[in-house]
Amino acid sequence: MDAQNETGANRAPASWWQTGVIYQIYPRSFQDGTGDGIGDLPGILSRLDYLADLGIDAIWVSPIFPSPMADFGYDVSDYVGIDPLFGTVEDFDRLVTAVHGRGMKLLLDLVPNHTSDQHVWFRQARASRDNPKRDWYIWRDPAPDGGPPNNWLSEFGGSAWTLDAASGQYYYHAFLDRQPDLNWRNPQVVAAIHEVMRTWMRRGVDGFRVDVIWHLMKDAEFRDNPENPAFAAGMNPYARLLPQRTTDLSEVQDVIAGLRAVVDEFPERLLIGEIYLPVERLVAYYGAELKGVHLPFNFALLDTAWNARALDRLITTYEAALPPGGWPNWVLGNHDRPRIATRVGPDQARVAAMLLLTLRGTPTLYYGDEIGMANVPIPPERIQDPYEKNVPGLGLGRDGVRTPMQWDDSPFAGFSDVEPWLPVAADFSEVNVAAQRGNGHSMLTFVRRLIALRRAHPALLVGDYRALAAQGDLLLYVRTLEGAERVLVALNVGPDPLVATLPGTVGEVLLSTFCDRQDERISGEIALRANEGVIVGVAAGAVLPE
Incomplete structure (x- = not known):
């Protein structure tokens, strides 16, 4: 299906993964259900109603397979089991049933590039x-x-x-020495991982996020990587070389086509690829005739300068680079990168959420971002991340974005009854679900309303994207579903008020980042407060600028 080009009443129903919102759970940190200070499957199960109420369509759970935990689950010692730390296979089956019973989907993290040295x-x-x-x-x-x-x-x-x-x-080993890389040139490896995928899909899993998928093939001649001429002191030592012989080889596309063929054996399953590459290379992972991954994760928002002009260029470049029929996707945060509220500040975090959930394509929301969780400073004696331990002093540690979910103001933020594996944020007594749930202007309330608005307006789900001319801190675009509706999005990506001038009557405000202005009529201009975004339902016959 080409959801981009089908319009109005003639548009075929989109796949669930095209219209849905994906929510990433880092299982060690979402909810402790067994009282050991580490999150687990019973904990996730106990919080499903929260996710359903938020409006989530699919849950992606980071690795839960048996592992020595050298890299906290990304060193798999058994691809078809559940680590006792997280629960049992029976717990997993109950989770699948409960997720599906609430109309949601469940995605697992597949780690096919490497195993644990204990596998x-x-x-x-x-x-x-x-x-x-x-x-x-x-x-x-x-x-x-x-x-x-x-x-x-x-x-x-x-x-x-x-x-x-x-x-x-x-x-x-592309990562830790305790994570030896599999040889994807060996057909027995290919067959074994394919069978792993089938095993989980038979248990009801709705798809996979494939870890470091662009790493899977390495140069058959084992030639050196070239030096990076841009490398300078203070950079990540890995950047000293350009990984031309170890990542993004053209041969990886055949491997991915094989993964996709397995997924396609089961109806309505999803294949996502973790790919940190520039947009022009990223889009190659849709594969020939769109038989690669359904969604090559687009991480560009994680690195793009947070200003309106840079964002406008990124969105335009990405939309233009997509292959015909390729469905876009957007990510603001994950378990490896700084939280959006820390990167752009708590005020702009609301603007960022509005951007994420109104752009064309599938959005992925990282746990805790819906309440504005920020990076947590980790005392040296509590550092867990092997990345930080191996490459200290460069700020590469990931522990600060993996801290316990902040549920309420009870000890340990309602995550556990005992000291968690990582410290909770100092502000958890104010920044938590319970405090924000009853606040009509809170971040949580805003995100819930934003997701509901997205569901209610087909133009936001499957409509086309068109950038409108703007300057300075204003980012302006319209989502259009031919013959149905138009929705205008105006974002002030700056700390000062501004005015967007528009010809004549436009329509009514559907939502503001401040959770006010509902039904305010917009005519001639949109006045935006500092750090404000608004969504406007465009009136029939209203003329918008090019």
Whole structure:
């Protein structure tokens, strides 16, 4: 289906993932249901009504598989089980049933690039050079000087090669040395991961977010990566080289087409790819004839300068780069990057939410952003993140965006009855769900109303996007569903009031970031307060500028 080009009454029903809002849960930090200070499946189950009330359509849960937790679940030791830390397979089945019973979908994190070094596959692979599982991973002889085979670097610091003393060969790991990379050139690996996917979809899983999907293929000749001429002191050491031989190889598209074919064996399933690439490369991951991932995660909002002109250029560039029929998507935060409220400030966080939920495409909301949670400073003695431990002093640690969800003002923010695995924010007694739920002007109330408004207006769900001419801190665009409706969005991405001049009567305000101005008639101009955005239902016959 080409949802972009179908219009009005002739438009076929869009897929659930095109009209839905996805909500990411970092399971260790959402809700502790067993009293050990770590979030789990029973905890998620207990909070499903909150998510349904918020208006969420799909829940994406970060890894819950058995793991030694060297990288908190992204080092998988069994792809088809549930780590006891999070619960049981029976807990998972109950969660699937409960999610579906509330009309929502459930997505899992698939980590196919690497396993834990404790996975039975790797234990067999390192047992001897002639073990049948040896070629399931990437092994190379030492360089002539006895060092690593080439200059490839780990994203988590240092060489990407670790010597296995027993066999005298190095194995490759794009991340921790406890996360050896699988060899996706081996058809047995391909078949094994495909069967993992089928196993979970048979249990009712509605799709996958695929971790570091652009890493899956590496140069078959193991050539060095070139030096990065832009590298400078103080940058992440990984940036010293350009990863041309280790990421984004053209061959990865065939691998992804195989993943998509498996997903397509089951009706209405979704495949998302984690891909940190520029827009012009990102869109290649829709694949030939749109047989790649349904949604290559678009992280551009995480790095774009927060000003109206930069945002306008980004949106226009992205829309133009999409292949015919490619469905857009937008992300403001995740478990790896600074929270939006910290990045742009609490006032602009509301504007950011309005942007996320009114742009064309599928939005993904990170847990806690709906109440304005910010990065939490982590005392040195409580740092958990291996990234921060391996590459200290550069502000790369991710613990501060993974802190416990703030539910109420009770001890430990209602997340747990005991000290959580990470500290709660100092402001949890004010910034929490219970405090905001009854406040008609709170961030939570605003986001709930915003999602409801999005659902109520087809133009916001599946309508076209058109940028309108604007200057300075004003970002102005219209969502149009031919023959149905038009919705105007005006965002003040700045700290001073401004006025948007428009010809004649436009319509009525549907929602303001301040949760007021409802039904205010707009004619000739829109006066925006500092850090304000408004959504306006455009009257029939009203003329909008180009």
